[in-house]
Amino acid sequence: MKKKPATIKEIAKKLKISPSTVSRALNDHPSIGLVTTMRVKKVAEELNYEPNQTAIFFKQRKTFTIGVILPSLSEPFFSSAISEIENVAGAQNYTVLMGQSHDDAARELQIIQTFKKHRVDGILMSLGKNTEDLSFIDLLEESEIPIVFFDCVPNIDGVNKVYSDLSSGMREAIHAFASIGHQNIALINGPENLLASTERVEAYKKALEANDLAFDDKYVVNTDLTEEGNVDAMEKLLVLSERPSAVVSFNDFVTLDVIKYARQKGLVQKKDIYFISYANYPLWNYMENPPMGSIEQYPDKQARKAAEILFANIGNKEEVKPETVVFESKLVLK
Amino acid sequence: MKKKPATIKEIAKKLKISPSTVSRALNDHPSIGLVTTMRVKKVAEELNYEPNQTAIFFKQRKTFTIGVILPSLSEPFFSSAISEIENVAGAQNYTVLMGQSHDDAARELQIIQTFKKHRVDGILMSLGKNTEDLSFIDLLEESEIPIVFFDCVPNIDGVNKVYSDLSSGMREAIHAFASIGHQNIALINGPENLLASTERVEAYKKALEANDLAFDDKYVVNTDLTEEGNVDAMEKLLVLSERPSAVVSFNDFVTLDVIKYARQKGLVQKKDIYFISYANYPLWNYMENPPMGSIEQYPDKQARKAAEILFANIGNKEEVKPETVVFESKLVLK
């Protein structure tokens, strides 16, 4: 059953008219008579005609495809984000190419190259945790491929970015702790070289201040985000002479590990120790003893906004001014 | 900085040789002299030449792109699957287009059309829960686009499919229950019209038999997979005069809901009632009181195998015999 797809030419031949007329008729060009248009469409239907998009892409220099680059789809945050991106793109008749960087800068570059080759109309990207070389941005600019960053965004001006402001959530978290009497509030932070970590620790300091609590650096520990690292970090806090009664942690994965560890050490949650973490997994709602709260970062809202900005850039031929959108993060009590 | 990408022609002009020579040189064609090749590559580098893939796609009728269609990326099972697919594809220098059906057959068709237009070299698909019209398979066959189904596969012959055999896991589950003395083992199944449900209930019956336990249909209840439906199903079991002491449930989502409900009703897990579910979320490892076990269906293994079969089909121009691969599901105790 090898049936090569029909082309415009064949339709033209069958109708004894010119290919251009067929092309125009199929595209509902106003200058073509209604009768002709109908006849053409009828034959097209009969021949099971389908436009060869690759030819169209080639000719029009437009692929109706956007590329999405993110660290890993196995992380719920990102699968939720890309899910929303696909929804927005689908509504615009766009298709989504995807690539996972696995937090590897080289792989990111490779994906960018591939996307460039595929002539995607635009790119959405969340940076890997270690990406430092941002020169690919200029490369894309030269090729006139718009890019919008979300969640993990570059720390420079002149680019489109959408991210969530960690400090608002942190302020709420510290306040929530303080208002029920906690004095010694710890922070289990991520790797020190991460922007996300720097932001957290600064937000943490400010939030303490705003609540008239003193900052003490023994209450800030770091984890490399492995299970072992998470446990070690918690251990460091637990051995302190004045051990903290409340902990804000880097994300829900970390929280899961440290809660488990605390439990093993015989600490009872919301009695001996309180937790608030970042990300807000749906799963907390099912746990018997969830943390006191989690700071929602709205992956879907971020992704949707980023996609919308991207499409605005794709639509307008003229340069659009780089946009920065910051969503407040929000403490959700459990 | 609008810099239109350099073309082969420009390189040719600059070197005063013909475009064909340039093309051949760039592709390391053996008939081109080493000197020329070097010179061409040098200029290409200088001009920042990048082949226009859309032109190549067009000419070669190959896009180095595969399409992946699945119900929803927010489901960990599928995000894990697509993550693995992207890994396999990336290793073959292929890119992944993705589409979510949201279990809507019309949307599935639409995505297929789009993928066809984009001339993807192949498709991986997990069917939506309600898809009944499979005629798109013939359509793809006509266009010679290979397709491999995974996880939720069509119940017909002559197609490539990879899925997990639910019965092996069910057998293990029932056996695990039986061997610690459970007599009344219930099944909370999905919607009755689903193949996945039919399979589960049949596996359930067989497994009971294999363990010398009688089948009693009051112990099989259905849920529409909403939270309410899940709770209702559990409720039905709890009001039975001889209420079950052990429950196998449709998937981890259902299990989360029913565990929560049982807890509210004062039942203590692994004492008053035992649970085993399908899917095996990583999360169980963190719960204070996880279900007794979960039946792992290996999304990554399925996805990888499906992708491999697809690439085998893409490679070989000759018809490849449709392949069916079944992985055993496996009970993982918590």
Place this chain on the structure above:
DNA sequence: TTGTATGCGTTATCAC
């Protein structure tokens, strides 16, 4: 309203 001619960037088929 329709047809003719041309070109998008690349590669394959000839010829030289």
Place this chain on the structure above:
DNA sequence: GTGATAACGCATACAA
């Protein structure tokens, strides 16, 4: 070894 030419399928400026 290298060059000229055609072709992939479509859209469009220009003619008629």
